[in-house]
Amino acid sequence: MARTDSSTVTLPAASTERPQWTKKKSQLRIAWGRFYRDKMALLGGIMIVLVAFMAIFAPYLSPHDPYGMDITKRLRPPGTPGYLLGADESGRDILSRLMWGGRISLVTAIVPVIAAAIVSMVIGLVAGYYGGWIDQILMRTLDVFFAFPRIILAIALAAALGSGMISVMLALFAGLIPYISRVAYGAALTTKNLQFVEAARSCGAAGRQIIFHEILPNILAPVIVYSTTLTGLMVILAAGLSFLGLGVAPPQADWGIMLDGGRRVITIAPHVATIPGLLILFVSVAFNLLGDGLRDALDPRLRDASE
Amino acid sequence: MVRYIVQRLLMLIPILLAVSVVIFVMMRILPGDAAVAFAIESPAELEKIRRDLGLDRPIYVQYGIWFWGLLHGDLGRSIQLEKPVLDILLPQFVNTLILAAGSFMLAIVVGWSVGILSATKQYSLADRLAMLVTLFGVSMPAFWLGLVLMWLFAYELRWLPAAGMYSIRGDKTFWELLNHLILPAITTAAVPAAVIARITRSSMLETIRQDYIRTIRAKGLPERAVVFKHALKNAMPPILNITGLQLGFLLGGAIFTEVIFSWPGIGWQLYSSISGRDYPMVQGFVLLTSCCFVLVNFAIDILTTYVDPRVVLE
């Protein structure tokens, strides 16, 4: 497939070399070493861990109840005593809401990606390995979903499924599958034709064995890299859906809803909308850095193509 | 080549058909329907209104009626606006195209320039700066950027207008349009420009490293010619591919921009129609956009094959 969507991943050219992944343990250590030395990737990883930490331990860390309205403190700017990042349009502490909101924003972004990655790998493997009419059916069906720009598909699905975390996750999940499947499929096709697979088959290995032992390890790397980068996009998309009113419903709050609330008071108190957006930006940057770092660590040949 | 084109075109039809079914069903999963909006005043009349709107018939009958109309070029009538869907969507579609075209051009100009500059001056300060900026660019939430730009330039500085395509009072001049287009275009173009810049840079770098470039340089050709005449031409295919893909992203990204800047395009209308359960409008919208999207991707595939026959598609 020539198309790899709006990401910075380019697939390695087909080679006859046996990919490094199959020499597992030591390879992992080498990959980790590479990753560790890549400062930017490390930075990305650390940022994500920090944000996740903040979200997971929100109940213990947040200075205020995220739903606690103190009307007299409405729209206070950052730096007001007790309200490090200021208060929003209902007098709630923005920092606390960011922490608690992170739980929703991160979960609605990460879970669909993981689920979609798993399902896509299955699809890609099956279609890629067996080929024939299974391949045609699966890929053609995916083509239908490719006909929609991703955002529009997400909006239509989220609207159809009603508001709430589950609907958003389902909408994102459905929107991700075509794209990750394509990557998995492409990688599976490439691997299938390599000599060592031929060798395994001629040794009498069953189809399923080949899929799991030979092909799967080789599609893991591109899928993981692609998925990581996509997670950043999903954080944005999930927030965007909430922003449009199609995501979680108030009084639950995630970063997108905070942005929407801040929109009304943008001329009076710009910090209410600006701060959550900034956080979304940084989380997205972090995932991109992480994705780049993973790509460089797992397969340096890919790095040459983009550095 | 011709056979390939025909093959692809034929495949489009079942895809679009499937798209139409999917969207038809999706809309009807939604609770509440357009009749509800009219029935607020007299809830007892809900069934009557539903009958009048044709919403009481079984779903396959409704689909059949709509599809039949489709074959005659009739996309049905909007329930909220009592006007043929096409009459409403086409002018708005044009508005979205204007926004998309403007953003696309901005993205290409900025993306390609930055990418080429970065590649030719690898590791310089400019390059590092560009990489940093594009990193933020690809991670940018468009709706946030739009809000910030609007606040800064339209409100605080009053340099640029905050909403709409034209000033409601002035004449519809080209300069008015351009003035109103600036902020929305920047908002929509941010991510694509960054993505294009990155792929341009990496593709150029890969090409420049090739042996034949070194040979040409050794021959004594001026750097400019090396870059633009030889390297760029060969770096083009992946650049074109990704650039084309951005068009799809643009179509989607335009929705947020349209909502924030009240740009009277098709994205804004989609939002409004979903809220109003205006089925014919949503169906028409999705069909139109998907058609467009599929055709554009198709054109890009053809273009890519044309530019570099080495790229094997499917």
Next chain:
Amino acid sequence: MARRIWRMTWLLGYLIVIDILIFGAALPVGAETPRQGGTLVYGLETEPGVLDPHIFGPWATARVVMHIFDALVTFDTTTGSTRPPIVGQLATSWDISPDGKIYTFHLRQGVKFHDGTPFNAEAVKANIERMTDKESPYYFERASARQRVAWRWLEKTEIIDDHTIRLILSQPFSDFLAYLADKQQPSAMISPTAMKKYGNKQIAQHLVGAGPFKVVEQVPGEKVVLERFDGYWGKKPYLDRVIIRPIPDPASRVLALQTNEVDVITIPPPDSKDQLIQQGFNWMQGDVHHIWHIPLNLENEYIKDKKVRQALNYAVDKKGMAQYVLNNTVIPAMHGITMPTAPSWDPELTVYEYNPEKAKALLAEAGYPDGFKIKFQVSTAGSGQLLPVPMMEYIQKNLRDVGVELEIDAYEWLSYVGMWIQGAKPDVAGMQMSTGRPYDHWLSRVLHSKNDAPVGWNNGHVKDPVLDDLMDRATVEPDAAKAAALWKQAVQRTAEEAYSLTIAHDLMPMVLGPNVKGFKFPHLEWFSFRETWLEKK
């Protein structure tokens, strides 16, 4: 010395005369003279949608429709009175029979529709048939459904002569005229020639009325352009054009006003009040027929008990809500289930002042000393719904203080409306709604047992025979004063029984640019710019 004093006096006198001359010239001589011409741009808070007066949807669309169409009768919003009187528009006068069943309208002579068709009794009959007579060629099912309540008791329409028409009802209906004047526009008149020519489906693209403005252009999502109709029968508008621009986002709306893109906006975000006033804009707000409340569900196990309902009302700090959450763009609703501009409004009847101690005591009496959990449902936004979720969250906080745990269930507007008209389910304690009308029959539609959802608007399933009886008598009472007294009693009953958690009355804030003149606050949620003029900037 004497000379110096004399000179000083002279100088002083001289200065005084000069001052008088200067100030005198600057003082406005009476009212300013209206200026002819100009285009007013109005930033509307929602896309108006279809402008057919008999079927249009959003509340705000009425403000556009009222420029294009005149009706038999209307509320006169130009007086600035808080109880806009009903006046004739296309009807000059009317006689009502003593038994209240026969209305004879005398129609205005010399009126022409925008397309030149003369206005007469035939035209009125055609319009009424559109909404009531299945056999008529003009009949429009959707219009009939929409206008059902107004024409509910109409039995016969008789043309007496070219300019007299008689409407015969099967029973007296004290608010009949009010309904005809209502924003729903049941008595708006469309040119029968146009109706015949275009049919019900196409008429929306070719609107022909008899109002002071005609439609030039309508682009969905962008604008509606109206132009003065020089053949108008009444006082011709000063404005050449009115352009309505839908700007659903409140922040953009304010911005558009501040950058002079529009001249008038409605429903600005309450927080922008101080800033806009400081910048010299004209912020107007006042009593209108509006109430934001939570009709309580009498089929819910807790709400069944009157003491619980009363406790809930005592528990909410309505004054605080008005002040802090809505920046005083509303007044607290503490006078029963009615509205400031309704005839039954009694400012003396003040109930349920904020008293959390009393609330706790009542709850204990009802058998819930430790409180309980309930659920309210609300929309996330909607036409006229103020700020539903922040308001609910404020209520949640108040209720928590008296031991009641409130769960808030929020839905997108249209889904919510679909649910709301089905009525509240037993596990839901109340479904918020924001609404109102300038006449009292509204109360019957909301609380009469006959109108139990899903048939009518009685979302909380209130079945109170005492209330029903009062409302029934008030509905058919031909004498206006007696009817108002009966409605007052009905409202008192609703207050005692606390059938709803009444929270606030919107004051319909609107903001006008400093150059917009001649507009008085209409005290009605719908109005037009017929008498407005623009000063040169």
